[in-house]
Amino acid sequence: MIWFTWRQFRTQTWITIGALAVIAVALAITGHNLADLWTSSGAATCHTNCGTAVSTFLHEVRGGVGDKVYNFALALMYVVPALIGIFWGAPLIARELEAGTHRLAWNQSVTRTRWLATKLTIVGGASAASVGLLSWAVTSWAHHIDHANANRITPLVYGARGVVPIGYALFAFVVGVTMGMLIRRTVPAMAATLAIYIAAVVSMPLWIRAHLAPVRHTTTPLDLSRIQDLMIKPRGAMEVVSGVIPHGAWVLTNTSITTTGQLFTGPANPQYCGENQGATACLNWVGSLGLRQDLTYQPASHFWPLQFTETGIFLAAAVLLAGFCFWWTRRRLT
Amino acid sequence: MSPVLQAEGLSKRYGRRLALSDCTLAIPPGRVVGLVGPNGAGKTTLLHIAVGLLRPTAGRIEVLGGQPASGAAQLAKVGFVAQDTPTYAGLSIADHLRFGAHTNPGWDQQVADDRITTLGLDPSQKAGKLSGGQRAQLALTLAIAKRPDLLILDEPVARLDPLARREFLQGLMAYIADHGAGVILSSHLVSDLERVCDYLIVLVASRVRVAGEVDDLLAGHCRLTGARRDPADLPKGVEVIEGSHTDRQSTLIVRSTTPIDDPSFTVEQITLEDLVLAYMAQAATGAVRTAALETQR
Numbered sequence: 001m002i003w004f005t006w007r008q009f010r011t012q013t014w015i016t017i018g019a020l021a022v023i024a025v026a027l028a029i030t031g032h033n034l035a036d037l038w039t040s041s042g043a044a045t046c047h048t049n050c051g052t053a054v055s056t057f058l059h060e061v062r063g064g065v066g067d068k069v070y071n072f073a074l075a076l077m078y079v080v081p082a083l084i085g086i087f088w089g090a091p092l093i094a095r096e097l098e099a100g101t102h103r104l105a106w107n108q109s110v111t112r113t114r115w116l117a118t119k120l121t122i123v124g125g126a127s128a129a130s131v132g133l134l135s136w137a138v139t140s141w142a143h144h145i146d147h148a149n150a151n152r153i154t155p156l157v158y159g160a161r162g163v164v165p166i167g168y169a170l171f172a173f174v175v176g177v178t179m180g181m182l183i184r185r186t187v188p189a190m191a192a193t194l195a196i197y198i199a200a201v202v203s204m205p206l207w208i209r210a211h212l213a214p215v216r217h218t219t220t221p222l223d224l225s226r227i228q229d230l231m232i233k234p235r236g237a238m239e240v241v242s243g244v245i246p247h248g249a250w251v252l253t254n255t256s257i258t259t260t261g262q263l264f265t266g267p268a269n270p271q272y273c274g275e276n277q278g279a280t281a282c283l284n285w286v287g288s289l290g291l292r293q294d295l296t297y298q299p300a301s302h303f304w305p306l307q308f309t310e311t312g313i314f315l316a317a318a319v320l321l322a323g324f325c326f327w328w329t330r331r332r333l334t
Numbered sequence: 335m336s337p338v339l340q341a342e343g344l345s346k347r348y349g350r351r352l353a354l355s356d357c358t359l360a361i362p363p364g365r366v367v368g369l370v371g372p373n374g375a376g377k378t379t380l381l382h383i384a385v386g387l388l389r390p391t392a393g394r395i396e397v398l399g400g401q402p403a404s405g406a407a408q409l410a411k412v413g414f415v416a417q418d419t420p421t422y423a424g425l426s427i428a429d430h431l432r433f434g435a436h437t438n439p440g441w442d443q444q445v446a447d448d449r450i451t452t453l454g455l456d457p458s459q460k461a462g463k464l465s466g467g468q469r470a471q472l473a474l475t476l477a478i479a480k481r482p483d484l485l486i487l488d489e490p491v492a493r494l495d496p497l498a499r500r501e502f503l504q505g506l507m508a509y510i511a512d513h514g515a516g517v518i519l520s521s522h523l524v525s526d527l528e529r530v531c532d533y534l535i536v537l538v539a540s541r542v543r544v545a546g547e548v549d550d551l552l553a554g555h556c557r558l559t560g561a562r563r564d565p566a567d568l569p570k571g572v573e574v575i576e577g578s579h580t581d582r583q584s585t586l587i588v589r590s591t592t593p594i595d596d597p598s599f600t601v602e603q604i605t606l607e608d609l610v611l612a613y614m615a616q617a618a619t620g621a622v623r624t625a626a627l628e629t630q631r
Contacts, residue, residue: 004433007425100420104473106403107385108437109410109480334388 001118027141030069038144054148073138077160081168084127089176090189097184131169150248153303155205162307167314172197174318212309213302222291238266242293248300257294338516344393353379355540368527369520371537377520381488385414413482419473423462438480446479467498487519524610538617558586560599576612587612
């Protein structure tokens with residue numbers, strides 16, 4: 001069964017190894033360039049007040065090919081698990097059911113359980129290994145950029161770094177297998193797999209991830225010198241957003257509250273914040289209100305705890321689905 | 335010796351449709367069993383239950399003393415060639431044989447290689463490029479080289495042209511002669527089975543109509559021709575399977591436990607084909623009768 005799974009999977013394996021090699025070469029070449037920029041900008045040797053050096057580095061990166069590679073690698077980390085679900089997961093059983101070859105396979109001296117276990121282990125292992133390698137390569141490649149941007153924990157970057165891509169890939173793979181088994185046709189199973197993968201990966205940062213580690217909550221006096229946004233909307237409604245954010249944090253909510261703890265929404269005093277008054281007058285008036293900044297966030301230090309918890313969730317979902325696949329294959333599949 | 339296949343009250347239901355109802359069988363060992371019936375009669379359902387691809391809704395089945403597909407040992411004992419003889423289109427003949435070798439402890443590479451050579455097939459050829467007949471031969475080779483105690487074939491020749499059909503059955507006969515394993519093969523044409531079978535099961539509209547040794551079946555059935563009369567006044571032990579009447583004459587195909595020595599009838603031997611057709615006709619009129627009853631209600 002091991003040989004046969006390998007035989008069925010051989011072409012895809014070579015394609016994957018080829019693609020990984022091309023990506024590795026691209027990352028190696030541009031990564032060398034990035035390291036040079038990191039040194040030449042002075043960011044490598046600076047210890048305090050690195051703002052300027054880091055800005056220089058980021059500016060240089062943005063102007064060059066490194067930026068394109070960065071965006072490509074970011075997209076790649078989300079696309080590859082989907083591809084695995086679609087092209088490795090969905091056809092795994094569906095193609096056998098479509099061609100009727102399951103009737104051949106299940107009448108060799110191998111139980112369905114072993115048949116499925118071998119397929120899941122080998123192809124699932126290949127999924128985890130290829131995405132693990134890719135994530136490791138991309139995470140190391142983007143190391144300096146992530147450090148400079150201090151945004152490794154923010155939703156988009158977070159899902160393309162560390163170990164969560166492995167969780168996504170295994171989840172997508174098992175979803176693909178399950179859909180193929182239930183729908184029994186490859187193409188609709190591929191579509192269903194893609195839909196479920198997108199739903200899962202999008203709902204994570206929207207509703208779930210923030211609660212996977214204790215949320216930090218701070219309330220501090222509003223720092224007037226670091227207001228990020230001061231908006232006066234029609235009918236005097238106001239919104240004041242502070243720019244005081246802990247370094248590298250993922251901000252969940254950032255609002256200004258009044259002395260009684262209510263969300264500050266104005267109304268703007270037209271005497272200071274009217275059309276003809278300057279920004280300073282309005283700012284001074286805002287300062288007189290005694291507003292405080294109410295901030296909830298996940299600090300940069302929660303990156304790895306969140307990564308492991310989220311990976312664990314996707315792996316657990318994959319294991320449950322795989323269990324269902326075994327049950328269905330033994331009991332219901334014909 | 336215990337039966338190779340024993341079924342009691344076996345039924346399979348798909349929603350409201352009965353694919354197999356109350357099937358009771360005991361097939362003695364060492365036979366070449368023909369399972370015949372029209373398309374949609376439930377042949378595939380019965381065979382799929384026997385190899386464990388399907389689970390029955392009700393009833394019991396034992397194949398070679400074990401539950402179908404209950405484990406690797408049971409799977410090793412039963413060879414199966416599925417309908418339309420599925421193979422992996424992208425894999426070569428050699429890959430298929432390697433697959434068989436890797437997944438069957440009793441695999442006989444010699445038998446497999448010999449058959450492929452005899453058939454004049456190129457082992458490096460992809461299964462998807464084979465003709466229907468060659469693909470059926472490949473599927474049969476896989477099933478045979480597994481060295482099963484019982485070989486089950488589901489409509490193996492249905493899609494083959496007459497020449498491929500003959501070659502396939504010849505290959506099967508050669509195997510049976512060499513190994514003496516039990517074989518069950520299904521077809522909707524009795525002519526396919528006539529020359530190879532010594533045991534026959536007629537399955538029509540989800541029910542087993544008759545089952546037995548071919549010789550016994552032929553000896554126990556005959557055609558009666560004579561002056562027209564009501565089938566009801568035939569002697570005891572004579573059951574009419576099919577009757578046709580003209581104004582003056584009755585032609586009856588009957589099952590009889592005793593020889594018929596009624597001088598008013600001409601008694602004729604019937605062929606296996608006549609016998610099967612009679613049972614199919616009986617099932618059809620039975621269905622009509624049921625339908626008529628339902629309309630009256």
